[in-house]
Amino acid sequence: MITISLKPLWHKKTRYIAIEFQDNAEVTSYVKSYPNMKWSDTYKTFYTTFYKGAISDLFNYFRQKKWYVNYSDFNTQTNENKEPKNKHTSVIHKLPPLNDEQITEMNKFKRWLEQKRFSTNTVDTYVEVTSLFIRYINLKNISDISARSIEQFNYDFIFKANKSVSYQNQCISGIKHYFNFKNISVAPFEIKRPDKDKKLPNVLSKSEIKNIIDNTQNLKHKTLLSLVYSAGLRIGEALLLKPNDIDYERRLIHIKAAKGRKDRYTLLSSSIIPLLHTYINHYNPKNLLFEGRNGEPYTQVSARQVLKQALHRASITKYATLHTLRHSFATHLLESGTDIRYIQELLGHNSPKTTMIYTHVSSTNLIDIKNPFDTL
Template structure:
């Protein structure tokens, strides 16, 4: 067993999970073939989850298409983002197909919740997909039919609390050092240094770098909110060196043919750097934003300032980073310590 464990640990991309006390590899066909080659008949493959059923392709009838067009028009007029409009339309079209023989005005709360339950049960919808479905339905009734917000108070899934993936400062340094291309290196430095979303990084303009004021201006971020975030002096020097080398014309980061640098290109750059550096293979570009917030908190920056820099509407969203900080006997004193003398405990194992 020890020999097999050492072989697995030496494979590219292997990662140790201290909480589960196990080693893992990214689930790719290439890795599966490598493991099969190394372990042969000793390898046992188990399905850990039920296979999800994909919704069938369908075409809406004329009446349902009119309802969908009405929703589209209202969402656009209200200034919803393109991605939100498309997500709502995709979700609402399933609702329309399900009730295409019914009058939508006559549907009850029980009818709608029954539909949501059917979708969740049959297609194993994630929490976010379930919420998108409910939001799309409510958007139609509230924005198109003009019903009050309380008209259909549909049951939502209990919100799960998951800790975001975070890299250590050493891992971030390894990632950057493993990115020799100046443009690629500068993009990753900018995302980490300013806590940007990938969509915000590709929308940065040259004029958004305010060297005199010491900040980056993020225009039209999530929920169409403008904000300012920190401009590191170190990043400023990197940006000046990058500008001299590439001379972008409008966007700070431009593709080879001009125009915005693409999201997929940044993701590819990041994946390549992750593989070269050997850091946590489950990290994504967004992990750099989580790491920015966590490292600021570790250095003593208050949560309110971090909330402003990240552009969070609610402080509750930012507070999740306080749960990430390491908890150990190095920074937290257990109340048991104050009872040790009374209980005559020495810390040694007294079990017979």
Template structure:
């Protein structure tokens, strides 16, 4: 059933009490129904009606608007799309570090919630670093007394300091995590604006540059790493998490397990790469992960980055080449060779073709039929 009206339910914290906020475009019929809800009130501050936050009132909201309006609950129910990793939660670095006596540390509850949400160790380090920078900016204030105005002033300072949009967005995420997730105050940062995302086109290598890149790797292991990143369109983390049994040579497919968004998928296995992988396996004899470092430990992301950048430098490629550039190149070359956008989406593991459509802006085939006016 398709509804012309919809109501978004949100968490509200008013006078330290939790409520269910009901946000919708002005509509007389909906307003009449909302006012009939038990203990329904209006908030001038948040510009929405609200009712007490408990199961009885939540059920009443759904019962009242069933068949009348669609209830959008994406902001209400606590879901996480964080990747469930097999890595062990490690905060020893947090305990061992030496900090000045007046330096305010991230609360233990913050770390506990990050662990509960199964955030990766890299994300934990980043969130702790950024949140501590924030709370130490207000060294004379208790963190629970820092208000929305203070947060805005801090973000303004980051903008003036010419911090990147990515840095500012991550800072907002780290602050939101404390007040909204740890402290359970979900409406605390409703009105905090994020910087607009820059719509940058991906860097793409030519087929010839890819060939030079692979030829300029140091050994068979590095050759397999670069070849797989490109020929399978893998993310760096996906390559690192590959296990030996994920390579299906009988079907010429690679099984990517627990990728971004906790999704599995299959992608292509190149014949040339399979030949190299067999040589690599005989020489290096990995035990569990396809690529392992010292003492059969999982290979590190930093090592993969150095393998790619080192090969690019030796190949004389002046573009900045990262593992993700190889993934971009894989998708673009498939598009240029006539592969359907939907198939590329599935190979990359994108949720929507809208994400995949960016490659139409860099694919050479998109411009082949256009005559340059200077050449007419």
């Protein structure tokens, strides 16, 4: 029987519920469908907001599938389950579910976004955040949507709940698209879109990359991680690759309908070709290059677990995600003298400004600077 484990999770003095389960495509899809469910790259788990009655709601949700739900960690008084001292009292409401009419409306909104040719991730995000807004409207018994109700939602559900800047921008964009879909006119929002934090990407050294790959014994896992790094791929791009997208003769990989619905070519390393041939001969993928059980698409959750396990075996404690491999690819190209314009093309960036961030993490120029401490 499939087991779902509910465990306490504290982050930034806010209480959440972590949902843990053995990797399974059906379970993953069902978990992601739960309202306000998120994936944490930090904790490598799905999680949702804790509120009074949340355990009961989750229990009933998973029992509909007749899965066993283990919530014993919430019955024991462990330090992890206790409220931290000086807990920040953020406002996180228990939002009522959408009614049948609103669910139908959200499905229509989703199809409308798909016809606008937004990416699958963007469509899912806009539908999710708009659903939260509608549920908030239900909670407050607001009959007419106005600029005031949007500002109130922003303050109560985003600002007080300490949501991220990116999440706030997604909410604003999703709600605005919903208004266009419904032909709703409201006064201008008094919500300034906050600027994103100017964070530099994490980068692994070449020796760390080699260590990760050398400590990955599974053939499929080794091929996936090697390809993501050697071609600078987004994980979504890697998982959508087909065997015939690889041009062995020209040493190129054809990335189709990537971010922004753009095609591009990126590098195929000569050193990875023998590994790819061995992998294809062994697994014989039919449709996608990387397939899961019974030919189903390999999931991003599974791919994240592959890297997490590889980092552990390689004894690398530095924070790294699958996207870190892409950042490392770009940085290592820059350090080897590759023109920034070529790196932009390989990564599929619209603007050179996006690619220029790697000049801030490259050690090529910094290593030539004479440290004044050395002259003391």
